[in-house]
Amino acid sequence: MSAFAQRLLAWFDQHGRHDLPWQHPREAYRVWLAEIMLQQTQVATVIPYFTRFIARFPDIHALAAAPLDDVLALWSGLGYYARARNLHRCARQIVAQYGGTFPRTLEALMELPGIGRSTAGAILAQAFGQRTPILDGNVRRVLARYGAVPGWPGTPAVQKRLWQLAEALLPDERMADYTQAIMDLGATVCTARKPACVRCPVAPGCAALAQNAVAEYPHPRSKKKRPQxxxxxxxxxxxxxxxxxxxxxxxxxxxxxxxxxxxxxxxxxxxxxxxxxxxxxxxxxxxxxxxxxxxxxxxxxxxxxxxxxxxxxxxxxxxxxxxxxxxxxxxxxxxxxxxxxxxxxxxxxxx
DNA sequence: AAGACGGGGTG
DNA sequence: CACCCAGTCTT
Known part of the structure; x- marks a missing residue:
């Protein structure tokens, strides 16, 4: 197991978040719903929406049976409404195609509407303990720094390097905890601005820190002005x-x-x-x-x-x-x- | 490879 | 104000 994963897991036991609503119970439906909500949306914003959704749609059958309008009404305020439409379509497809049970392979999950590689990886790792990496905004930043990966992560070449690194650093066990841990590290220590490297459990192996250039990674996107x-x-x-x-x-x-x-x-x-x-x-x-x-x-x-x-x-x-x-x-x-x-x-x- | 797609949080 | 965030889909 990589030193990265070992240090990260030990840190998670002490400092990670163990009380998020989708961790108890940590089942596929809840992990999936949380992952979709968390796309481009911060944890604090998501929590009340997640709680309302679970109360209204306790399982995938309830969600699949609901009118799209009810789903959109509960989603109102979260933004990126294609997520809600895909969520609804996905629920119906899982019920129709798999009898309401989530498939357990990356390929099958990625066939479903609204589920890309990272969300599929998160479901497999968190709900089923499978050894599959994720690559969301937090993980991108952590890995770009840890490996001093140059370039803007929006480009396919940089994406590819980051996925390879994510794969290489995976632990041999505790995949659900590890996945939560690397996101927590990005959210609370390896933050976009003013990262707390003195509190970072993987600082000993961090290439960007060794170069004293943590702020240089990840490289920001080129800026363009918005039309009015x-x-x-x-x-x-x-x-x-x-x-x-x-x-x-x-x-x-x-x-x-x-x-x-x-x-x-x-x-x-x-x-x-x-x-x-x-x-x-x-x-x-x-x-x-x-x-x-x-x-x-x-x-x-x-x-x-x-x-x-x-x-x-x-x-x-x-x-x-x-x-x-x-x-x-x-x-x-x-x-x-x-x-x-x-x-x-x-x-x-x-x- | 690049653009479309919301809204809230932060310094 | 500028930038960021647990991405995915379309062209």
Whole structure:
């Protein structure tokens, strides 16, 4: 067994995290759900979502039987909604194809929607104790430093080196603990900024530390500036004070979520109809704009509040548009910034 | 090989 | 504000 793995396991027993909700019990369904939630999302954010999910969907059969809308509603606020759609598809596929039991090979797991190599490795190691590496953001950073691996980890060549290193350092036993340990090390000691090398159990073998160049690894991605985009957000209310929502297309930004009609960028199918409605409306009020940052562009939402004197005819297919009272908003899957803007706009009796 | 895909945390 | 985070999928 590598000295790296030995030192890491000994450190984990003393300083690792042993109380995360998905560790008790450490079974495939819970490990899988946690791994999907933890993609690009931090532990502290995930925990309350994980707890709510398990309470609502205690096993994979419950999840597979649920409507996608219920899953999206519980996911609202976590972002990357393709994860929730894949999660739901994956649950149904595991039930249909494997009778609700997770497959135990890397190849079979990676066939499933939303499960890539790292998530498949995490499930095999944590739930089944198999000797399979993972490579998430924390592990990438730990290994890039430990092996002084040059280059930006986003490139295939660097990825390949890191996977090889991850494989080479695996222990002969205790795979579940080891997998948790290397993530804990990245999260609490080998952090992105101000790493605590004095507390690091594997400092004796760390190549970057030996070069006194820990901060040089991993090499950051080349930076590029984000384009600015903007859109009208139409907060349309009928005479009963209900708000009009429309289901967004399944793919793309906020895919499958409910959202008031948008004009301009990110527009919905009803764009033309909404434009006409806007042109003929009499009571229109501008609300303060909201800025929202995505990974790849900045979005400014410019809300208009529109109070209708009569019910208009809706133009979309049934089930794609919805009048909702403000009090039932919380049960629907809306983008978090949009939800906040609506609550803010209507909270102080500003009708 | 590069881009799409959210939202929250941190210094 | 800039950067980071328990990645995967598509083109």
């Amino acid at each position: 985009r903007h859109a009208r957000l139409l907060l349309i209310r009928n005479p009963q004070g209900q708000l009009l929502l429309e289901r967004r297309a399944p793919l793309g930004i906020w895919g499958g979520l409910w959202c008031p009609p948008l004009l301009g960028e990110l527009h919905l199918a009803s764009g033309t109809w909404a434009q006409i409605l806007l042109d003929t409306a009499s009571r229109v009020r501008q609300l303060p704009p909201l800025r929202h940052a995505f990974t790849h562009f900045d979005l400014e939402l410019r809300p208009l509040q529109i109070e209708l004197d009569a019910m208009p005819e809706l133009i979309c297919e049934p089930g794609q548009q919805l009048w909702v009272s403000l009090s039932t908003l919380s049960h629907l899957g809306l983008p978090a910034p949009v939800r906040r803007l609506i609550e803010q706009s209507f909270s102080l009796g500003s009708t």
